[in-house]
Amino acid sequence: MTATWLPSWADGPVRQAILDFVAASSDESSSRFIAPADRVAAFDNDGTLWVEQPMPPQAPFLLNKLVEQVAADPALADDEPYRSIVAKDPAFFASLARQDPDTVAVFLAGVGRAWEGVSPQEYEDEVQAFVDSYRDDKFGQRCTDLVYQPMLELFDLLRAHEWRIFVCSGGGRDFMRVIAEDTWGILQENVIGSAPEWTYRDGRLIRENALRGEVALGPGKPSHLFARTGRLPRFAAGNGDVDIEMLDVADFALVLVHDDDEREHAYTSGAERILAVGTERGWTMSSIADNWKTVFVDG
Secondary structure, eight states: OOTTSSTTBOSSHHHHHHHHHHHHHTOTTSTTOOOGGGOEEEEOOBTTTBOOSSSOTHHHHHHHHHHHHHHHOGGGGGSTTHHHHHTTOHHHHHHHHTTOHHHHHHHHHHHHHHTTTOOHHHHHHHHHHHHHHOOOTTTOOOGGGSBBHHHHHHHHHHHHTTOEEEEEEEEEHHHHHHHHHHHTOOOGGGEEEEOEEEEEETTEEEEEEEESSSOSSTTHHHHHHHHHHSSOOSEEEEOSGGGHHHHHTSSEEEEEEOBOTTTSOBOOTTOHHHHHHHHHHTOEEEEHHHHBSOOBOOO
């Protein structure tokens, strides 16, 4: 396969494993050939496509909204997740950063109340205003500038070989859809994630205070992917324990290892199991320090 693919990836076994698999998947004479209709690639978002430390970029958007809710109705401070947010409970925030499914579910219950009754456009305007104003604490950049250049190059490689790309994240689907097309080059309908119910009522579409299906974490990821595509992914990439099930059903599993504290963040919290499972099952383990020549998109 041409050497022009994956230019930000260092030459070595990880880059070669990706190139070999993608080439074989489109070679009808190969035992690893995959019919075009089945070429579904699924990517986690936080920590796989952009930074997730010290907290996923979507988190402050949601937290600020819930703080506003408490200010408007102080009685909410007696209930979760408001109580932990107001108290700035470190255990709660650490659990949220790890995307613990139980904590995320409690958190999303508050999120559902916060935007109940708004229209798609009203919600999207709030997201866009946040994205335009938000700056990362470590790098001073917008979250859309802290996207991993090597992963966008991987998208290009897959698209060139007739793969359809989906983002599947435990984070809010509708938040990601606002930035998906400009940031990742992915159509909004190819973004899958935890999402509310929407109801058409009195001539307008409004957001309900109810979760549509299960949270897209752990076993919820392959479940959401199948519901959306009618297929399970044949290529999957993730970085956390909540991605294990999605990678386990794929033919090719790529695990992003965060070990570069100078150019990004070095951590294993929330990834202890996937690092062990990935090594045990022979998944492709990609070190940011060793395998990426460039980390973030340019500008």
